[in-house]
Amino acid sequence: MKNYQAxxxxxxxxxxxxxxxxxxxxxxxxxxxxxLLKSAQALALxxxxxxxxxxxxxxxxxxxxxxxxxxxCGCAEILGECNHVGCSNSTEELALLxxxxxxxxxDKEILDSFVAKYGAVVLAAPSKEGFDLVAWIAPFAVFAxxxxxxxxxxxRWSVGKKQNxxxxxxxxxxxxxxKIRRETE
Amino acid sequence: xxxxxxxxxxxxxxxxxxxLLAGAVALRLIATGQQAAISPERLxxxxxxxxxxxxxxxxxxxxxxVWSVFANDFSLTYIMEHxxxxxxxxxxxxxxxxxxxxxxxxxxxxxxxxxxxxxxxHKTDVKLYAYAGVILAAIxxxxxxxxxxxxxPFALYQGATPADGxxxxxxxxxxxxxxxxxMLYLGYVGFSVPFAFALGALMMRYPGExxxxxxxxxxxxxxxxxxxxxxxxxxxxYAVLGxxxxxxxxxxxxxxxxxxxxxxxxxxSVMMQEKKGMMKSWNVxxxxxxxxxxxxxxLLTRAGLVSSVHAFAQSSIGTWFVAFMGVVLAxxxxxxxxxxxxxxxxxxxxxxxxxxxxxxxxxxxxxxxCFVILWGALFPILSEYVVGNKVTVGAPFYNNVxxxxxxxxxxLTGVGPLLPWRATSLKAIKRNFVLPVIALxxxxxxxxxxxxxxxxxxxxDEGNLYALVAFAISAAVLTAIGSEFLRGTLxxxxxxxxxxxxxxxxxxxxxxxxxxxxxxxxxxxxxFMGFAGAAFNRNVETEMALNDKMSIGPYTxxxxxxxxxxxxxxxxxxxxxxxxxxxxxxxxxxxxxxxxLANGQPQTMVAIHSVPGWDLYVVYEGExxxxxxxxxxxxxxxxxxxxWAGFALLxxxxxxxxxxxLKPMAQKGGQP
Numbered sequence: 001m002k003n004y005q006a007x008x009x010x011x012x013x014x015x016x017x018x019x020x021x022x023x024x025x026x027x028x029x030x031x032x033x034x035x036l037l038k039s040a041q042a043l044a045l046x047x048x049x050x051x052x053x054x055x056x057x058x059x060x061x062x063x064x065x066x067x068x069x070x071x072x073c074g075c076a077e078i079l080g081e082c083n084h085v086g087c088s089n090s091t092e093e094l095a096l097l098x099x100x101x102x103x104x105x106x107d108k109e110i111l112d113s114f115v116a117k118y119g120a121v122v123l124a125a126p127s128k129e130g131f132d133l134v135a136w137i138a139p140f141a142v143f144a145x146x147x148x149x150x151x152x153x154x155x156r157w158s159v160g161k162k163q164n165x166x167x168x169x170x171x172x173x174x175x176x177x178x179k180i181r182r183e184t185e
Numbered sequence: 186x187x188x189x190x191x192x193x194x195x196x197x198x199x200x201x202x203x204x205l206l207a208g209a210v211a212l213r214l215i216a217t218g219q220q221a222a223i224s225p226e227r228l229x230x231x232x233x234x235x236x237x238x239x240x241x242x243x244x245x246x247x248x249x250x251v252w253s254v255f256a257n258d259f260s261l262t263y264i265m266e267h268x269x270x271x272x273x274x275x276x277x278x279x280x281x282x283x284x285x286x287x288x289x290x291x292x293x294x295x296x297x298x299x300x301x302x303x304x305x306x307h308k309t310d311v312k313l314y315a316y317a318g319v320i321l322a323a324i325x326x327x328x329x330x331x332x333x334x335x336x337x338p339f340a341l342y343q344g345a346t347p348a349d350g351x352x353x354x355x356x357x358x359x360x361x362x363x364x365x366x367x368m369l370y371l372g373y374v375g376f377s378v379p380f381a382f383a384l385g386a387l388m389m390r391y392p393g394e395x396x397x398x399x400x401x402x403x404x405x406x407x408x409x410x411x412x413x414x415x416x417x418x419x420x421x422x423y424a425v426l427g428x429x430x431x432x433x434x435x436x437x438x439x440x441x442x443x444x445x446x447x448x449x450x451x452x453x454s455v456m457m458q459e460k461k462g463m464m465k466s467w468n469v470x471x472x473x474x475x476x477x478x479x480x481x482x483x484l485l486t487r488a489g490l491v492s493s494v495h496a497f498a499q500s501s502i503g504t505w506f507v508a509f510m511g512v513v514l515a516x517x518x519x520x521x522x523x524x525x526x527x528x529x530x531x532x533x534x535x536x537x538x539x540x541x542x543x544x545x546x547x548x549x550x551x552x553x554x555c556f557v558i559l560w561g562a563l564f565p566i567l568s569e570y571v572v573g574n575k576v577t578v579g580a581p582f583y584n585n586v587x588x589x590x591x592x593x594x595x596x597l598t599g600v601g602p603l604l605p606w607r608a609t610s611l612k613a614i615k616r617n618f619v620l621p622v623i624a625l626x627x628x629x630x631x632x633x634x635x636x637x638x639x640x641x642x643x644x645x646d647e648g649n650l651y652a653l654v655a656f657a658i659s660a661a662v663l664t665a666i667g668s669e670f671l672r673g674t675l676x677x678x679x680x681x682x683x684x685x686x687x688x689x690x691x692x693x694x695x696x697x698x699x700x701x702x703x704x705x706x707x708x709x710x711x712x713f714m715g716f717a718g719a720a721f722n723r724n725v726e727t728e729m730a731l732n733d734k735m736s737i738g739p740y741t742x743x744x745x746x747x748x749x750x751x752x753x754x755x756x757x758x759x760x761x762x763x764x765x766x767x768x769x770x771x772x773x774x775x776x777x778x779x780x781x782l783a784n785g786q787p788q789t790m791v792a793i794h795s796v797p798g799w800d801l802y803v804v805y806e807g808e809x810x811x812x813x814x815x816x817x818x819x820x821x822x823x824x825x826x827x828x829w830a831g832f833a834l835l836x837x838x839x840x841x842x843x844x845x846x847l848k849p850m851a852q853k854g855g856q857p
Contacts, residue, residue, distance in 0.1 A: 070577050076435060078580060081428040120574050125582035126564065131572045135564045139557040139586045150549045154542050 065097055065110060068125070072118050079124075093122075187261055187339040190249030194339075197242035197293070198329040200235045201322050208232030208319035215312070216389070229315050233304050236318055239325065240301035247294045250287060250338050254280045260346045263287060263338050269352040269783040271753040279357050282366045285502070286338035291367070293328040295374040300325065303378060313396060316385025317378070324377050327509045335502050352783025355755075359425050365417035369441060372411025373479040376444060378403045379451075380476035383469050387520050390527045394459055397468075401455070402843060408448050409839045415441050416832045427789030427804045429724060429820040431828070434583040439558045440482025446558075447475040450551040453544050461541065465528040466521070467548070473517045478555075480510050485562055538614065543601040550594045557587050585647075592654050595713050598706045599662025602669055620668055625661035632656060648720035655717035659710045666703050666710075673700075694847045701842025705835050712831035718799075718824025726818040728809050729760065738821040740801055741765040742774070747808075747815045755779040755788075760805055760815045764794065776805035776817065800825045 066080030073089035075082055079097075082090040093114070100110035114122045126132035211229035214221050221228075250263070254277045259265040267287065268280045281287045300321045307314035332338065356362075379400045386396040418438065423431035432438060451471040457463045484506040521528075561578040569575040603617040632638075632653050639650035670689065677695075678688035693700040727735045729744035736742070746761040759777035763770050774792035781788065794801040802820040809816060 068581060070579060077428065077433070081430070081433075120576045121565075122577070124577055124579040125585075126568070126576045126578060131568060131574075132576060135560070135568075135576075135578065135582065136586070139553075139560055139590075142556055142560075143553045143590065146549050146553055150545050154545060 061107075062097065062101060065101075065107060066094065068111065068123065069093065069097070069114060070122055070124050072122055093118075186249050186253050186256065186258060187341060190246045190253070190339040191333075191337065193242050193246040193249060194329060194333055194337075197239050197246065197297070198326070198333050200239035200242060201326040201329055204232045204235040204239060204322035205319060205326055207235065208315060208322060212315060212319060212389075232322070233307060233315065233318055236300050236304050236322055236325075239322075240297040243290075243294045243297040243325075243329075246332075246338075247281070247290055250290060251278065251281055253339075254278075257350070259348075259350050260342055261338075262340045262342045265342050265347055265350045267350070267353055269350040271783065272353055273358075273754065275360075275363055276353055276358050279363055279366075280353055282370070283353055283357050286332070286336045286340075288366075288370075289328060289332050289336055289502075290338050291370055292374055293325065293332060295367075295370055296321065296325050296328060296377055299375060299378050303381075309399060310395075312389060313382065313385055313391060313399070316389050317381040320381035320384050321377060324381070327505075331502055331505050335505055350783065352781055355779065355781045355784075355786045355788035356425060358754075358781070358788065359421060361417050361421040361424070365414060365421055368410055368417055369414030372407055372414050372441075373444070373482070375403065375407030375410055376448065376472075376475050376479050378407065379472050383472040384517065384520060387469060387524050387527070390524055394462070397455055397459055404448065404452060404455075405839060405843055408445070408452060409836065411441065411445050411448065412832070412835060412839070415445060416829070420829065423802075423825070424791055424793065425789065427791050429722065429802055429804070429818075429822060430719070431825070434561070434580045436485055436562055439562055440485050443482060443555050443558055444475045444478040446551045446555040447471055447478060450548045450555075451475060453551075454548050457541060457544055463541070466525065469521065469528060471548075477510060477513060477517075478559075480506055480513070481559075484510070538604060540601065540604045543597060543604050547594070547597050547601060550590060550597060554587060554590045554594065557590060558583070561586075588651055591713070592651065592658060595655065595658050595662065595710065598709055599658070599665040602703055602706065603665050617665070617668075621661040621665040624664035625657045628657040628660040629653065652717040652720040655713055659714050659717075662710045663707065666707055669703060670700070691847075693841060697844045697846045698842050701838045701840070701844075704838030704841060706838075708831045708833075708835035708838055710831075711834060712828050715824045715827030715829075715831060718822070718827065721823045722820060724818060724820040726806065726816065728814045729762075729817050730812075730814045733814075735817065735819060737801070737819045738799065739766050740819075740821075742803070742817070742819060744815070744817070745773075747813075753782075755781045757790075758805065758808065758815070759790075760817060762792075762803065762817070764801070774801070774803050776803040778805045778807065795826045797826055799823045 063080060067078055069079040071077050071079045071082035071087065071090045072093065073082070073087050075087070079090055079093055096114070096117070097110065100113060105113070111123065120127075120132075126135040128136060207228055211225045211232060213219075214225035215229070253261055253264050254268050255274070257264070257268070257270050263284055263286050264280070267283045268277060272280070282291045300318065303314060303321065304318050307318070382396055382400040382403070385391075415438075418441065419431040422433070422438075426433075448471075451468060454464050454471060455468050458465055458468050484503055561582055564578050565575050599621060603621070637649055637653050637656075638646070639653055640646055641649065670692070673692045674685055674689045677683075677691050678685055681688065681691070683691075723737065725735060725737045727733070729735065729742075729747075731744060731746065734741055734743045742762045742764055744760055745763050748759055748761060750757045750759070757777050757779045759775045762774045762776070764772050764774055772794060774794060776792040777790035779788045779790060780786070789804060792803045800820070800822045802822055804818045804820075806816040806818050808814065
């Protein structure tokens with residue numbers, strides 16, 4: 001065990017974070033025996049837990065920033081989630097992050113300092129400037145173009161159907177086509 | 186055994202080559218009506234039999250490798266690198282797919298198995314099956330060539346035979362890992378079959394849409410296997426990687442998701458072809474794309490193009506895969522151009538608001554999601570090529586780009602079943618949508634009242650926004666599908682005079698495909714609600730000496746003993762934690778960290794207590810080097826179990842969809 005050092009996630013405030021739910025959850029009595037009631041209570045509890053804890057994602061700046069960076073040891077994990085025992089890279093990066101926050105640097109300054117030291121791969125997502133912006137725009141551009149294309153296609157096919165009906169209003173043709181399809185299947 | 190295995194692979198290679206060449210010649214002779222010394226039909230049958238024999242040859246090779254693992258034959262490089270003497274027997278099977286060579290052998294064996302079943306059932310449609318068999322032989326030829334010349338599993342270790350092996354990757358030493366990779370591979374490999382049928386049907390200008398019905402079961406079963414593989418992988422990541430999540434947008438994960446998305450699109454759009462004779466070209470290309478994506482996924486993760494947290498087996502077989510994909514794409518394009526007039530569809534819609542339109546939009550969203558994921562996977566390569574700067578595209582990118590698309594898909598999951606085929610009236614739209622819309626807004630109101638608001642401290646809170654939207658749409662979709670079930674059930678109950686349970690059973694049995702599909706939709710909604718729960722994940726980390734306590738949610742954890750243990754395979758360190766709820770001791774958890782002796786690699790064994798509302802997830806992070814106290818990280822992850830429950834429902838729904846519906850005669854008799 002001596003060869004494997006623990007790398008705990010460090011709380012910048014120095015205090016051990018302890019997040020607790022509202023008191024009424026802790027004071028819950030055992031559920032009633034009915035399966036239906038039990039299920040309903042479980043659902044209510046789930047909703048209550050979700051809603052009582054409130055905000056999404058990391059609640060402080062340190063946590064937010066360490067989720068925007070990657071561990072550089074090659075594990076391909078988010079810095080804040082790298083839990084490899086003995087990973088020297090994440091220890092060093094987290095120390096750098098704490099130092100940046102303590103020095104009063106802005107988020108951008110901190111992220112820039114990481115890029116300068118480790119390269120752009122240290123960012124968990126492409127930046128929103130330069131060529132990297134293409135990464136963010138392309139999906140929405142393609143989606144919008146495909147959506148427009150689909151709408152136009154649906155309209156065209158609908159119009160085509162109407163025109164065909166105007167031109168060939170012959171129920172016998174439809175019946176024949178249906179018969180041919182059935183027989184060739 | 187090494188010589189036997191190598192020899193079996195060479196025989197399989199020769200048989201696949203014969204199957205391809207003889208089969209292709211026979212089909213050509215049949216198509217052109219040319220005379221030959223041997224009857225084309227008999228030649229085609231010899232090709233088919235060669236394919237069956239090939240299956241036995243690949244099976245022999247696979248058995249030889251497994252035998253070598255159990256025999257601790259460390260004269261084989263593969264066995265030396267992926268097994269050791271102390272490895273438990275169950276995990277010795279895992280060694281078959283823990284490395285590059287073994288994975289490819291498993292792939293070839295599964296492909297051989299699919300081909301074996303296909304060739305045995307050839308009388309369903311002899312000519313179509315002959316085409317499909319030849320195409321499968323071509324794919325098999327590629328994999329066997331890679332196994333024989335680029336990644337041989339029976340390569341001998343250079344130098345003196347080691348006394349023991351390096352052992353299995355610790356990440357793979359987990360019960361689910363015995364079943365997750367085979368499931369995933371069954372999914373990947375299985376798409377070769379619908380691909381072969383689609384390409385074969387196009388080559389022979391198969392009349393009508395019967396080939397789609399023939400391949401439907403293959404496609405659905407394969408889709409189910411892939412779904413199982415993905416979910417098992419998620420559960421494994423959750424239970425083993427120890428970071429509190431189940432999906433990290435890792436390249437291996439997205440490689441499995443891409444073909445799943447296109448296959449899902451195919452399963453929907455193929456109904457347009459069956460019912461309306463539409464989208465023939467689109468469907469063919471969806472299947473082609475799905476097959477190519479299974480290859481691309483392998484290329485992305487195995488050829489080292491992108492790094493992955495659990496790409497266990499990387500090597501330099503990328504060139505082989507690129508060449509193969511190029512050939513496959515060229516064949517697909519060539520065949521399509523040659524036969525495209527055969528795919529002329531009756532592209533007509535009677536209304537903008539119809540089931541047909543919803544399928545089109547459903548395909549659009551699924552394909553857009555696939556593009557986003559592929560784009561994210563390839564952008565680092567593109568960036569390096571264009572500006573010489575390699576970047577990372579990780580979870581924050583996908584959460585911002587893919588989640589909104591996913592929510593749109595969730596919305597369509599509910600809208601589609603409400604729209605009738607062909608056309609609908611405004612009155613019908615009002616009738617079908619009024620309840621779901623009410624459910625949606627009631628959910629939004631309830632969420633806002635209890636504190637789930639899409640803003641925090643005057644700024645947009647994306648996590649809360651996505652969760653709010655997901656819960657609201659889920660409520661609407663569940664109401665929509667539930668009302669569909671109820672409406673049909675009431676009609677049958679009224680007609681038959683039987684109770685609602687019987688009526689619901691009959692409703693499903695009369696149209697298993699439709700209602701099985703609805704159940705799958707409900708399952709997807711439940712899974713999305715589980716995903717939305719991640720917005721409220723919480724964690725706390727602390728160092729725990731004896732009798733120290735930590736609190737999270739309704740639980741208080743007390744350390745009652747940091748402990749060590751050892752066996753022949755690994756040393757382990759774990760903490761025994763008594764868990765109190767409401768001041769009463771409820772249960773004990775033992776998060777563990779192991780270090781495997783064969784390779785010195787550490788491994789987390791997470792302790793999870795799961796209830797419908799949340800998971801208490803506890804990780805043994807390590808020990809403080811100064812005082813030896815264990816460092817424990819506890820997570821409270823809401824609604825995670827809904828994901829697994831949703832998958833169970835998805836499995837059930839797919840099985841129902843596979844069961845044939847009751848025939849009209851049986852319906853009259855009222856018998857199931």
